[in-house]
Amino acid sequence: MKPLGPIPSGFAAIDGELAIGGRKASALVAEAGTPMFVYDGALITARVAALRAALPERLGLHYAMKANPYPPLLRHMAGLVDGFDIASGGELAMAEAAGVPAERISFAGPGKRDADLEAAIIKGVTLNLESPREAERALALAERLGRAPKLAIRVNPDFDLKGSGMKMGGGAKPFGVDAAAVPALVRQIIAAGAEWRGFHIYAGSQTLDAAAIADMQAATIALAARLAEESGAPLPACNLGGGFGIPYFPGDVPLDLGAVGAALGAQFAALPEVLLQTAFCIELGRYLVGEAGVYLARIIDRKESHGEIFLVTDGGLHHQLAASGNFGTVVRRNYPSAIATKFGAAPEEEASIVGCLCTPLDRLADRGAFPRAEEGDLVAVFCAGAYGASASPVNFLGHGPAAECLVNATS
Numbered sequence: 001m002k003p004l005g006p007i008p009s010g011f012a013a014i015d016g017e018l019a020i021g022g023r024k025a026s027a028l029v030a031e032a033g034t035p036m037f038v039y040d041g042a043l044i045t046a047r048v049a050a051l052r053a054a055l056p057e058r059l060g061l062h063y064a065m066k067a068n069p070y071p072p073l074l075r076h077m078a079g080l081v082d083g084f085d086i087a088s089g090g091e092l093a094m095a096e097a098a099g100v101p102a103e104r105i106s107f108a109g110p111g112k113r114d115a116d117l118e119a120a121i122i123k124g125v126t127l128n129l130e131s132p133r134e135a136e137r138a139l140a141l142a143e144r145l146g147r148a149p150k151l152a153i154r155v156n157p158d159f160d161l162k163g164s165g166m167k168m169g170g171g172a173k174p175f176g177v178d179a180a181a182v183p184a185l186v187r188q189i190i191a192a193g194a195e196w197r198g199f200h201i202y203a204g205s206q207t208l209d210a211a212a213i214a215d216m217q218a219a220t221i222a223l224a225a226r227l228a229e230e231s232g233a234p235l236p237a238c239n240l241g242g243g244f245g246i247p248y249f250p251g252d253v254p255l256d257l258g259a260v261g262a263a264l265g266a267q268f269a270a271l272p273e274v275l276l277q278t279a280f281c282i283e284l285g286r287y288l289v290g291e292a293g294v295y296l297a298r299i300i301d302r303k304e305s306h307g308e309i310f311l312v313t314d315g316g317l318h319h320q321l322a323a324s325g326n327f328g329t330v331v332r333r334n335y336p337s338a339i340a341t342k343f344g345a346a347p348e349e350e351a352s353i354v355g356c357l358c359t360p361l362d363r364l365a366d367r368g369a370f371p372r373a374e375e376g377d378l379v380a381v382f383c384a385g386a387y388g389a390s391a392s393p394v395n396f397l398g399h400g401p402a403a404e405c406l407v408n409a410t411s
């Protein structure tokens with residue numbers, strides 16, 4: 001028997017069945033069929049409210065939209081957060097379609113093509129420059145277009161986020177400009193007539209350790225202050241990155257938001273002179289939307305092999321790669337999962353929930369304890385609101401995409 005990850009709060013049983021946003025799983029899939037991602041807008045709204053309550057008022061909250069770009073969810077987010085962080089021309093088009101004004105969008109990511117830079121400059125989106133060469137290209141394009149581009153510099157910090165799932169800073173990286181090269185680049189950008197928008201400093205993702213986040217934020221603020229001093233220009237804005245993790249695996253404990261907020265409040269109360277006028281923000285993806293999503297699939301076959309029970313579903317890693325353990329994890333551990341049509345029932349047997357792809361990698365739950373499930377029952381994989389549909393190899397084996405739906409949407 002292997003343990004399952006913790007089921008996030010906010011999911012109740014109605015008539016012995018998992019309910020999402022007050023609607024039974026069977027009713028949700030009745031319209032669009034299985035497999036299906038269901039996102040609960042009310043849980044996202046509550047999550048944003050909890051962040052606003054715990055974090056200093058001065059701190060802006062941005063959504064890193066690569067976590068989940070489902071259009072109705074983007075429209076929901078647009079009314080909740082202060083800014084959108086995008087990483088491609090495609091995401092720019094989707095953010096615009098969701099009604100996000102250009103002045104609230106910032107565009108990071110390596111390998112921006114000329115067409116991406118041009119679109120951002122024409123629309124007035126802030127470019128987080130990833131290299132000195134990208135700065136030159138943006139300035140040249142802006143001159144040709146007769147526009148003053150809004151330019152920020154993504155700094156490759158000299159540190160990374162402790163306990164982070166995916167390291168994005170510290171040492172040689174494709175992301176950002178090495179800190180030592182930043183002050184000269186700031187002066188060059190300002191001298192060229194660009195609108196200077198400040199720093200973007202992102203050191204990592206998915207940690208549950210409040211002290212690690214507090215240390216990273218303190219180091220980020222210190223680095224921003226030093227670089228602003230050395231550049232000799234006031235710093236209009238500073239994106240402190242993100243890194244807030246959610247519990248996916250057995251034993252994971254939710255991040256202590258209160259501790260993060262208190263530490264950042266203390267930092268803000270003691271800012272150096274050069275940062276007194278700076279607008280600060282953080283950018284979060286999975287923390288905003290990850291726990292609000294559930295992946296539902298139907299059991300197509302129940303079989304036994306060498307004494308083990310397999311619940312074979314119509315879903316799989318082509319929709320939910322992360323739950324199969326193949327999206328940046330070293331050791332495969334079980335995401336939270338359940339038999340949705342017997343939600344809350346006592347476990348009766350050990351079974352593995354597998355997908356319909358012809359690969360041994362396609363396992364959604366490995367030897368977990370579940371109530372007995374049959375053909376036709378629905379399974380739920382939780383923590384499916386981030387890096388699910390859009391971060392999985394949907395074309396692999398030709399089963400096609402999962403349906404998606406947002407319940408409790410505000411717009």
Ligand SMILES: *Cc1c(COP(=O)(O)O)cnc(C)c1O
Binds near residue numbers: 286
């Ligand atoms: C992916 C990414 C994020 C979001 O990460 P989460 O772990 O989902 O919060 C934020 N900022 C940048 C620069 C990213 O690349």
